[in-house]
Amino acid sequence: MSSPRHPPPPPPARVRLDDVAVHDGAAAPAYARSVAALADSLARRNAAVLELPAHDAAVVRCALESARAFFRGRASVYVYRAGRTLEDGELSPACMSDAFRCLGKAARVALCAIARHLRLRTDVFNHLLDDTPLPINEVSSSELLVAYSHEQLQSGQAPMGFLRSSMPEVDRGFVTLVASDCPGIEVCDPNGHWYLADGGSGPTDLLLLTGRALSHVTAGLRPISQYRASNENRASLTFRLMPHANAVLGCSPILAAGHCIGQIHQPIPASQFMDDSCAEEHAVSSRLEEPSESQGNFVSDPSLRSVLSDPLSGAFLEDAMVLSCGHSFGGLMLKKVVEMARCTICHGEVDPASLFPNLALRAVATVVKMEDDRRLFHNAALRKRRKDVTGHTDVPKRAGSSKDNGELVLDAESSAPFKGVQYPFVVGERVLIMGNKRTPEKFVGKEAVITSQCLNGWYLVKAVDSGESIRLQYRSLKKVMELQMQALAFLR
Structure with a gap:
């Protein structure tokens, strides 16, 4: 007798963009239900699908057709940013400005809905984004990635700068919207299972994913989406809503709303946050390119990190206890479960006397925490080295201290660390x-x-x-x- 087949996991929730848009009747039950459905899909599936209104859907369809015509069947990528002037001889696909404006508006609507579900003002994150309309002579920090992929990518002949389908990707911004003329985006759910997220979507639907910046400003309440391409014969538009360069990513609104914040979520300038994320992604991609190391590289998976962390405090579950129902908790959530005498997952009754340590979960959480500490120390060392190099470049050139090509060479007297004049203060001063x-x-x-x-x-x-x-x-x-x-x- 063949074993029974498990039903396929449910797809991400489909939400009409107009239903989650802020309007005069934003407190109506339909709006609240749509916001809850969007947030629940992001929590359970790490993705959601936004249905565009008719006029916006026509713009996206036009942009996808323009992408296919622009690349003429050749696999390639084009990055469009509002406000950037084209260089001499540079060509751009048609309809990009309209598509950028359409997808940018949809991304902001989704961000407002996420804020509303967290009991925050819908405009609480607006000060972290570019001004709208964009001031003259200013380039947007957000970007629209226009891509066309082909079967030749499956044989390893990917063009320079194009992401291989086998490599998972995590975006650094707030939210990411993906539109494509054929399904082909797989997403990793919180349990670590990959599934086709846009299987039932059309070319006018947007796949909504969340990035590192949103996870940081929400103190981990909105986990990071990890995704990858599985279909290599499609045109796609990927819009990334990014913070502006002078923004400071902090969690004070989350704290004011009564949520708990872990110590790892400290205010950080957006430029530094992007530098750290870029360095981490480079280190992860380097390890993924080495098969002998990538097989054991489970620490960089953000879904695993969320499973091993307390959802309230963000601390790793080094004190994990298992309940009689089989679910495990630690930190502040464990205290809450004991106070309620009920499991927050299956709602089963909990007897505090029946709790016992989950030694396996504690051991894995300890290993991941040590890896995180090592990575943070490595990033701090990179930043210090970068600052030292910046300080050295400000040293006036002396006889015998430079080469003909302008490269600075420090002699024995100047080899000591030099603190540039642009850093006259220290932290805590x-x-x-x-x-x-x-x-x-x-x-x-x-x-x-x-x-x-x-x-x-x-x-x-x-x-x-x-x-x-x-x-x-x-x-x-x-x-x-x-x-x-x-x-x-x-x-x-």
Whole structure:
């Protein structure tokens, strides 16, 4: 007798974009149900499908046909950014500006719906995004990836810069929208199972995925989507909603809404966050290219990390306990389960006396935590090395210290670490915000504390009186001690 076949997993929820758009009747039951369905699909399937209205669907269909015509059957990729001027001789597929505007609007609607489900204001993340409309002479931080793939990719003949179908991908932005004329996107669900996410979608439907930046600003409440391409004969549009360069990614709205925040989710400048994510992706892709190491590389899987973490505090389950129903919990969620005397997954009754340690889960969580600590230390070392190099390039050239091609060579006297003038402050130091014409007036003249050192002489500082953070360059700051000495000298 053949074993019974398990039913296929349910596909991602399909939600009409108009139903989750903020409008005058946003508190209506239909809006609440649509927002809940969208959030539930992201939690259970790490993806959702957005149905576009008729006029937006026509724009996406036109852009997909334009992509096929532009590439003329040759596998290739084109990246479009609003506000960027074309270089001499550069061509662009037609309808890209309309498609960028259409998909950008849909991505913002999805982000507002996610914020609403987390009990936040729908516009709580708007200050992290580009201004709309985009100011003149400013290039958008978000991007539209236009691609056409062909069967030749299956034989390993991928063009430069094109992602191989076997390599999983995680985006660094807030949300990602994918439209394609043929199904072919597989997504990894929270249980680590890959499934075809756009199997029932048409060319005018958008597959919604979530990225690293959204996971950070929501303190891990919205996990990261991991996806890969499985069909290599299709045209696709991939829109990535990214934070603007001067944004600071923090979790203060999540904390204000009553959610718990783990210590790993600290405020960080978007530029530094993107640098760290890029370095991590490069390290992961390098390991994936080596078969002997990639077979055991389970630590980089974000779905596994979410399974091994406490959903409330974000801490790894190094204190995991297993219930009589078979489910395991740790950290703050374990305390909640014990207080409720009921499992939050299957709703079965819980007897505190029946709990016993889940030694296997604790061991795996410990290993993943050690790998995370090692990666964070490696990224910190990379940032320090980059800052040291930046400081060295500011050293004036001396006789015998440079080559003819302009490359800087340090002699024995200058081989010691050099601290460039663009980093005159250290973390924890008190400064006075002098500001410039672009500094908000409420910060000018305030005392602040250096909380983080960014690239190119920028610092993240926190105002002492209000606790608000702002990213400023060293020229806008003065040491409090230095000002006090100047005042004493003046009085004398």
